[in-house]
Amino acid sequence: MKLPEALLTQSKDRDKVISLGSSMAVLLRRDFETEKSQIVLNQNVITFGLKGYKHFHSSIEDLTLHQGEAMFLKKGLLLTTEKVLKEGLYEAIVFFLDDQILSDFFDQHKQHFHKSGTESESLTYFKVQTDKVLEHYIQSLLPFFEDQELLSPPLFNIKIHELLLYLLTRNEAGFKHFLEMINLQVNLGIKQFMEKNFKRNLTVEDFAHLFGTSLSSFKREFERAFETTPASWIKSRRLQESQTLLLHSDFNVSQVAYEVGFENSSHFVQSFRKAYGTTPMKFKQTKK
Numbered sequence: 096m097k098l099p100e101a102l103l104t105q106s107k108d109r110d111k112v113i114s115l116g117s118s119m120a121v122l123l124r125r126d127f128e129t130e131k132s133q134i135v136l137n138q139n140v141i142t143f144g145l146k147g148y149k150h151f152h153s154s155i156e157d158l159t160l161h162q163g164e165a166m167f168l169k170k171g172l173l174l175t176t177e178k179v180l181k182e183g184l185y186e187a188i189v190f191f192l193d194d195q196i197l198s199d200f201f202d203q204h205k206q207h208f209h210k211s212g213t214e215s216e217s218l219t220y221f222k223v224q225t226d227k228v229l230e231h232y233i234q235s236l237l238p239f240f241e242d243q244e245l246l247s248p249p250l251f252n253i254k255i256h257e258l259l260l261y262l263l264t265r266n267e268a269g270f271k272h273f274l275e276m277i278n279l280q281v282n283l284g285i286k287q288f289m290e291k292n293f294k295r296n297l298t299v300e301d302f303a304h305l306f307g308t309s310l311s312s313f314k315r316e317f318e319r320a321f322e323t324t325p326a327s328w329i330k331s332r333r334l335q336e337s338q339t340l341l342l343h344s345d346f347n348v349s350q351v352a353y354e355v356g357f358e359n360s361s362h363f364v365q366s367f368r369k370a371y372g373t374t375p376m377k378f379k380q381t382k383k
Contacts, residue, residue, distance in 0.1 A: 097135045098192040115248045117193040125178050125185040132176060138191040138332075139277060140168040141258070143225075147185035149178050157219065160187070163263050165229065167221040169277060188236055194281045195244040195308075198316050200256055201278045207263055208275050221273040228261060278353040282320040289317075293332045294356045299325045310375065333357065334370050341379040348375045 098118045102112055109124035118138070148161045151168075160166045162181065178185040201208065225233070236254070239246040262270050288306055296303070302325065303313030310368045317325045335353040352363035352375075357374075367375045 097137055098140075099138060101134075111243070112237065112248055113243045115251045116244070118196060118245060118248070118251065119191040120236075120239070120251065121189045121191070122237075123185070123187045123189055126183060127178075134168045134176060136168055138193060139170045139197065140166075141190040142168070142253075143188040145186040145188065145233070147179055147181040149176060149185065149187065151176055153219065154207070158222070158298065158331050161221070163225050165223050167273065169219050169280065188233065194284065195254055195312060196255055196315075196321060197277060198283055199252065199275075200259055201281075202315070202319055203256070204260065204263075206236065207271065208278065218269070218273050218276055221270055223262065223270070226265075232258060232261070255364060281316075285313075285316055285320050289321075289332075290326070293329055294336065294354065296356045296358060299329075329356075330366060331370075334367060337363070337367065337375065338371075338378070340377055348379075351375065 099121070102110070102119065102121055109126070111122040113120040139215075142144070142160060143165050144160045147163055147186055151158050152170045212284075225227075259274070263274075285306065289302070292302065292305065299314070302312050303310045306313055308316070314325060317328070317367065321328050323331075336355045337351050340346055341348075341355060344351075346354060348364065349360040352360040357363040357366070364374055367373075367378070373381075
């Protein structure tokens with residue numbers, strides 16, 4: 096079962112599901128003692144235990160969400176879950192977060208994070224104990240499930256930012272590192288996509304469409320991941336690849352230009368000379 100998609104068709108009568116664009120807020124209520132099911136998380140998840148408790152079994156370790164705890168789970172996890180009731184009911188609030196919400200948070204609060212190029216320790220989840228502030232925060236969420244029209248996507252984003260900022264300022268041990276790893280995970284998505292596709296002769300708008308997002312969202316996420324504009328990075332990466340082909344293939348200049356995605360060889364030659372101070376042909380001859 097894939098979450099959150101399955102909740103749109105398989106949620107129980109007592110559940111309250113609020114669809115917020117590509118994100119989702121769910122009030123889960125179960126009145127049966129145990130339920131074992133295998134799930135794949137397609138989005139990052141925040142869940143608050145309200146009643147009863149829930150076991151999570153992954154290939155890495157086993158963990159439990161108790162009443163009064165909050166847990167963050169990274170997307171991509173394969174889990175088996177089992178619910179245990181308290182007072183005849185298991186109850187939890189679950190947030191499914193699309194990457195854009197987290198991208199916006201990192202953009203707005205980047206001063207809290209370190210730049211990291213590699214993933215050092217891959218944490219798959221983070222669990223925190225609630226305090227009075229978090230208890231009030233959780234209580235503030237419940238009215239939205241009674242009148243679901245009150246929770247708009249912009250307001251949901253604000254509530255998520257509020258939670259993340261509070262935990263950062265609470266100096267929860269390891270939480271900043273966990274968010275940095277999620278930030279890296281989000282960035283890797285667009286980086287891997289561009290490394291796979293940069294040689295295709297497409298416009299930035301075409302790349303955005305293939306990536307499955309709007310042009311403005313694509314540009315914002317791209318510049319956060321690469322710290323430059325899409326057009327600048329694409330040209331630089333194509334020229335870098337052209338050097339490799341000029342040195343290690345039998346392609347002529349026109350073939351290299353076509354192979355790395357330039358519209359024509361004259362544009363390629365002009366861009367190459369501007370970047371490296373020589374023509375592609377001279378570069379190929381002098382490096383042999």
